[in-house]
Amino acid sequence: MNIQINGKVESFVAETLTVSALLVAQKVDMPEMVSVEVNGDVLDRDAFGTTVVKEGDTVEFLYFMGGGRA
Amino acid sequence: MLNDEQIERYSRHILLQDVGGAGQQKIVNAKVLIIGAGGLGAPAALYLAAAGVGTLGIIDGDRVDLSNLQRQVIHFTPDVGRPKVQSAKEKINQLNPDVNVVTYEDVVHAGNILDIIKDYDFILDGTDNFSAKFLINDACVMAGKPYSHGGILRFDGQSMTVIPGETACYRCVFHSPPPKNAVPTCSQAGVLGAIAGMLGTIQATEVLKYIVGFGDLLTNRMLIFNAKTMAFRNAKFNRNPKCGVCGENPTVTSLIDYEQPVCELKKN
Numbered sequence: 001m002n003i004q005i006n007g008k009v010e011s012f013v014a015e016t017l018t019v020s021a022l023l024v025a026q027k028v029d030m031p032e033m034v035s036v037e038v039n040g041d042v043l044d045r046d047a048f049g050t051t052v053v054k055e056g057d058t059v060e061f062l063y064f065m066g067g068g069r070a
Numbered sequence: 071m072l073n074d075e076q077i078e079r080y081s082r083h084i085l086l087q088d089v090g091g092a093g094q095q096k097i098v099n100a101k102v103l104i105i106g107a108g109g110l111g112a113p114a115a116l117y118l119a120a121a122g123v124g125t126l127g128i129i130d131g132d133r134v135d136l137s138n139l140q141r142q143v144i145h146f147t148p149d150v151g152r153p154k155v156q157s158a159k160e161k162i163n164q165l166n167p168d169v170n171v172v173t174y175e176d177v178v179h180a181g182n183i184l185d186i187i188k189d190y191d192f193i194l195d196g197t198d199n200f201s202a203k204f205l206i207n208d209a210c211v212m213a214g215k216p217y218s219h220g221g222i223l224r225f226d227g228q229s230m231t232v233i234p235g236e237t238a239c240y241r242c243v244f245h246s247p248p249p250k251n252a253v254p255t256c257s258q259a260g261v262l263g264a265i266a267g268m269l270g271t272i273q274a275t276e277v278l279k280y281i282v283g284f285g286d287l288l289t290n291r292m293l294i295f296n297a298k299t300m301a302f303r304n305a306k307f308n309r310n311p312k313c314g315v316c317g318e319n320p321t322v323t324s325l326i327d328y329e330q331p332v333c334e335l336k337k338n
Contacts, residue, residue, distance in 0.1 A: 006303070006305070007303045007305075030252060032248060032249050032252055033248055033252055033253060035243050035244050035245070037243075037305070037307050040306055040307050040308045041307070041308055041310075042242060042243055042307055042308075042310045044245070044312065045245065060305040060307070062228075062243055062244070062292060062294075062305055063226075063228075064200065064221070064244060064248045064252075064253050065221030065222060065223050065226060065227070065228045066197075066198050066199055066200060066203070066221055066223065066253060
């Protein structure tokens with residue numbers, strides 16, 4: 001399947017993947033640091049294991065970013 | 071009405087069809103609060119002062135440190151050791167004496183934030199920690215105050231604008247602060263100084279767009295950029311019906327002081 005991750009099209013052999021598996025595949029080593037949205041909807045953190053992405057989906061990994069004042 | 075000096079000072083704004091004399095008058099009448107006179111707040115404050123924002127509130131409890139000067143362009147070398155709000159007010163007044171600067175030498179917390187933001191039209195989050203970021207988001211949502219979120223780290227920046235009750239808020243995207251020590255701090259991970267300028271001026275631009283009322287705000291999307299590749303991207307999203315503060319069944323009904331600093335605050 002082809003899905004768009006953070007604006008880039010990525011190809012996977014699998015036809016579907018859970019978000020948890022996708023995070024592993026994309027080498028996101030600290031999933032607690034990332035917020036995931038699929039097709040514009042932000043996922044609950046406890047839904048990563050049960051939410052499945054498929055061909056044509058748009059996925060965004062949004063990272064916590066502080067910065068600014070210190 | 072703008073006087074002759076103001077018409078000259080703001081002529082490059084007035085020439086813009088989307089701003090004009092009427093738009094400039096809105097800027098002159100506006101009250102904007104900048105939370106944090108640091109990396110993001112410094113450039114934002116300078117550009118908003120230059121733009122002629124009538125009242126600029128600045129809240130920061132810190133003093134200027136030598137390591138701030140690499141990016142916090144409102145503070146100069148002789149300011150080291152002085153309260154940031156004092157240093158910022160001085161530069162703003164020199165740049166544009168028309169600006170009424172209101173300073174708060176303090177940090178925002180659950181007990182004071184609602185009282186501070188109530189006097190302002192727009193809030194700019196230039197803070198460095200998630201405790202403050204969630205507090206600002208929740209307070210702005212509860213008080214119905216539009217605000218701009220900004221974050222920077224290393225070579226990356228992100229910003230979104232929140233119009234409470236209408237567009238996705240910070241908590242819609244990031245449900246709760248990250249686990250302690252999960253996010254590298256600015257002082258641990260570093261940040262390219264110019265990134266602060268890039269993001270702070272993006273936030274200032276959002277403020278002016280909101281006040282004057284032109285263009286499309288950074289709502290329901292996060293602008294994300296990386297300075298190494300100079301790639302800018304918009305991640306679009308919807309309001310989250312399960313959002314803890316602006317969702318259908320809010321669980322956050324009073325303000326919370328989380329104890330989770332991102333960047334260890336330097337004690338002077």
